[in-house]
Amino acid sequence: MAGMKTASGDYIDSSWELRVFVGEEDPEAESVTLRVTGESHIGGVLLKIVEKINRKQDWSDHAIWWEQKRQWLLQTHWTLDKYGILADARLFFGPQHRPVILRLPNRRALRLRASFSQPLFQAVAAICRLLSIRHPEELSLLRAPEKKEKKKKEKEPEEEVYDLSKVVLAGGVAPALFRGMPAHFSDSAQTEACYHMLSRPQPPPEPLLLQRLLRPSSLSDKTQLHSRWLDSSRCLMQQGVKAGDMLWLRFKYYSFFDLDPKTDPVRLTQLYEQARWDLLLEEIDCTEEEMMVFAALQVPGRAFQSGGYLQGSPPAGTDPGLDDLDAALSNLEVKLEGSAPTDVLDSLTTIPELKDHLRIFRPRKLTLKGYRQHWVVFKETTLSYYKNQDEAPGDPIQQLNLKGCEVVPDVNVSGQKFCIKLLVPSPEGMSEIYLRCQDEQQYAHWMAGCRLASKGRTMADSSYASEVQAILAFLSLQRTGGGGPGNHPQGPDASTEGLNPYGLVAPRFQRKFKAKQLTPRILEAHQNVAQLSLTEAQLRFIQAWQSLPDFGISYVMVRFKGSRKDEILGIANNRLIRIDLAVGDVVKTWRFSNMRQWNVNWDIRQVAIEFDEHINVAFSCVSASCRIVHEYIGGYIFLSTRERARGEELDEDLFLQLTGGHEAF
Amino acid sequence: MGESSEDIDQMFSTLLGEMDLLTQSLGVDTLPPPDPKPPRAEFNYSVGFKDLNESLNALEDQDLDALMADLVADISEAEQRTIQAQKESSQNQHHSASLQASNFSDAAPLGYGTNVAAIGISQYEEDLPPPPADPVLDLPLPPPPPDPLSQEEKEAQAKADKIKLALEKLKEAKVKKLVVKVHMNDNSTKSLMVDERQLARDVLDNLFEKTHCDYNVNWCLYEIYPELQIERFFEDHENVVEVLSDWTRDTENKVLFLEKEEKYAVFKNPQNFYLDNRGKKESKETSEKMNAKNKESLLEESFCGTSVIVPELEGALYLKEDGKKSWKRRYFLLRASGIYYVPKGKTKTSRDLACFIQFENVNIYYGTQHKMKYKAPTDYCFVLKHPQIQKESQYIKYLCCDDARTLNQWVMGIRIAKYGKTLYDNYQRAVAKAGLASRWTNLGTVNAAAPAQPAQPSTGPKTGTPQPNGQMPQAAHSVSAVLQEAQTHAETWKDKKPALGNHQQPGTPRAPQAPKSSLPPPPPVRRSSDTSGSPATTPKVKGTGGGGFLAPPVDFLPPPPPPPPVDDPELPPPPPDFMEPPPDFVPPPPPSCAGTAGSELPPPPQPPVLAPDSTRPSPAVAKRPPMPPKRQENPAPPGGAGGGEQDFMSDLMKALQKKRGNVS
16 A cells, blocks of 8 residues: 555655545646555556545546646546656646536527547537437537637627437437437436427528628638547547637538438538538539529418428417418408318319419510409319409410419419419420419419429329428518518527528528519529428438539549649548639549559658559648548548448447547657 | 229228318318319320221230220229219220210221321220319319418418329329330331330330340331331330320331340440540550450540540531521530530530530431432441420531431430439449340459449439439439329339248239338338339239230239338348349249249249348449559658659559459
8 A cells, every 4th residue: 555654754655655636637626635656556546536535526527637748638548658757747636527618500509518539530529419319420529619809899799509318318218209309308308408409490581690700712712611620539538629719519520320200300401501501601612503402491371371480480380470371261262162061072083173263474575465354263283264253164365374384483472463374285395384373372273283284294183282382481480580681580580580592592592682582583493492392302302412413522632742822622422522712623533443542751741642553642730630531531430331231330440540540649 | 993993992981081081180071172173184095006906906906805805894993982082083984885986986086097106095994074063163273372481381381282192193093005006127017005104214114025036235116207207215204105205196116125225335335325426546456455444444434434435436427508509517515515516616614615405305316318308428427306396496406427327426415414323223234134244244343343333222322313414403304303203212122022922923014112101101102102002003013014015915814913021121122133133023924823824924033042141242342343463661752752752653553454354
């Protein structure tokens, strides 16, 4: 035992005094002094510390951190000598799990306790388990960007920080489902709200906020993000993260394994959110047409009916707009020829018709005629119009079968313009015709009919009613939120005010279009997604995102060996891309499947890669450390070894083998 | 005959009983009124003939027999119905042979004078008489209640839906059929009956039977528009009748049966499409060197992810200006969401691109000899048009490439963007069909695992077919929802086949698989929940499945009754069956005629012994990549990291490579 001494008080063994600070790295912290020898085991030291502190507390999570060596002393059977600890070592006895604030892919902040002592890979896996996100190997943490000092302190609204730091997961067992969510979320209303935040898409952001947020303006800007990735093989403590720091949780590797909306709603939602923010902040470019689809997919029609969309939005009944809708709809029942549904069977076998006065316009060369009122009958998939109602039994002026036609909305809600443009195919070509409706209700019914007809279905189709609803819902959002960014109220309540189309598209489209121009474009794209459920829409959104040519490329600025200028290296899940920094053109692509080996020379910070046929590439990293490039390459190789058959367990060693290798550095 | 009509009888009564039950539970005690109108005015016509007589004459004996069998079945079925249901009248066809005959002759004059093609209406299924004077029927459907349905309403709605489904099944009794003249390579023609539920794949299978060709994946149905000088192949999942109904009556369009390498070129040499556009020279070298293993992984990467990867294609093409004969060179890019071009003075970044066309409503065609016809710069043209457009129109887009390679890349790229994963599924089905085991066996151990994919029912339905990006979700207008459903049924049938095969049940095309969600029908009604087989169609199924044409000409028997309902809900998940040699939709001939028909039949199905059970598991296991070698203690000291690391990394990489090699 350490601390044997003579009667005079001199120590006669080789023991010495070891000072250990209690608490996190705080020089003012209380400290205890122990008498130890080089042979003392860490476990014994721990025990002594606890005895000395003499406080009743759960110390099980505590461990010793060696500040100078930036190392945890986790091997309790190792001796101090083995660790090489001498009396001058600054040791801290503190908790291994500490609170951090995570910025989630959906940009919400969440406080939870993360492991500061395990390699980041494991820490992320634990976080993902807590959040119930499968396949944690695809995610990682980044440092939050440094805040620029603003000249005038803008009064930033205190953002809500969700808290999961009290939640403790039982180890080993897969969390059971309870009330539709993993059991550990259902403890309190607070955690439940947290789960909803995680598993449901967030309302569209404020257009003003969008404009204010930083957007990359060039390729080199896009490299900034990737310089902030933390190192997977070292722990948070080693990387200088402090308790309470803000970290970003993001999907790092764009290789999403086995996306299943049923089993992982959180993962799907967060992936969707990351995709959405990528698009909104122009991290990834898309065309105008694609943007409209993305915009429409953010507001799937059915989501409104299920009420699952906007968090905290009032139930439909309290919304005056929707009340109006209901009233108008019931009026419409009378308007549409026929009586109330007395006989269900009847309604099943009869294909409903629409008959009404509509104004019709047929654009022709050399004609000045505008819209003219006609009596229009819409039966099955065929649209017939007559001069007036009396002639209806006779031959129509024209009859159009809408099957396979293109339906384009031409709507301006504030201008009360509700037109449907039809491009009807015929053997001779397409004929164009415009139907002008009087109001939203009429429009929604005819529009829904046209859409179904274009797909060869009739209004007897079961989706007709929901189609009508979806159109109305979208229009009502337009009505309440259709203004420009200027007249849009700010503040947390804004989301309940309605939908601002500017919140759905990247800011460059805000500059390009006025809100009222944007609305019909989104509406047009919306018609194809109106029937999707929330989850389907999310999945579709992710798929569309994945199909973008620039999807999944992480950019790093590098300088190739023998080159005199900086270039961009794009790293995707299957290839490396050399990109011209100025023009953005792809210079060369190498696929991982042709790669033989890659090496990192940590001294000169150079990555060298050998491909088949003796193609050798070497570059030094400029914008990020070569560790990040190395980890990306290794990570993608690792992800490509995953197999469906292998199931859930993760080969952590392999991952660390492939991405590590720089501990020595 | 007696047996089968009994069978029908029984099924129908069960079905009716079932509907009755539902009706009562709704508080309505009448039988559901029959559908007041036939879905379409014309039911049957032929494609490619001057008149119907010609088309009938052209039919081979067995086809005629099959046709007759169908007709007879129709009649008997109609009789059954009259007995069964008192109220109904309109829905059933009380044909008499003479009536049909008169119909035929009526139809004849409709033929046009053109030498190849004309469509005559051959109505062997009569237009329906007017609906019964049921006043209730005249009431149009009021709009469904707008407010969210209460629970009871929902239940009622669910029931109503079921009834509706049942009614739709009844409606399917009337299946539209076409007699189509298909032009062969050797200038001969074959006539065959195509029913409206058949997909191009079914028709191909049918033609395989008839022509005894090698079951190559390159065989395709090919449509030619002589007037527009355009042509294209049917995609295997397309509904043939639907495509043909877009043709005008006086059309000169033809259907061909031929081999086209282009059809599935991307799956044979994916590198030509996916790895091409960077550095021509080099890519040619690599494309030659690309081995099967790499092709496989490239395909998997491109087609088996959450979304299909559309090949990156861009380059200058000539665009024919609307209505003019001048061609303008523009820089085009292919994206999953459509074709874009770079407007003048802009760059080719995404934000500057202008949309040229999206693929939702257009088909892609090859243009032939457009150099002559439209003064195109080259003869490598492709055309995008709405399938319904049959004449020259400003809505047809003409594009012209510099060379054949570019043309093929664009056409394939557009098809991938338009059809997505379906294309790959089609290919794999074609491979399975062709029994091209050699291709897979050459690949060694991977052979079982890779093609197993199409047969994995769990992945397909679960995630849905990945939509190509930007392509809006839509029921492709060419394939209606019902057909898609039918398709999936066909798939399930295919999947089930190995299992069913053990029972050696001939003459059971498309054993309907009752979806568990819908009515759990009693055994005979089992097929009522199958879209493709309603009680009334029982006899027809044989014709539609392709097997009908094999019906023994001699004994004229209706197909044997459906197999006793094996406890199919409990069927073990089908083993992936790429090796499965028997044609999917063509059941083995009934034993009775095996002797006679045997000679003209394709190689008989391999005995079930060869069924995957024995061979499958091991390769599947082998596919699992072995663990990469464990890393030894990292020996590299901080300073000398360079050398040590390199060795380690190269070792690791080699190990990985090796492992991958083992895998495939």
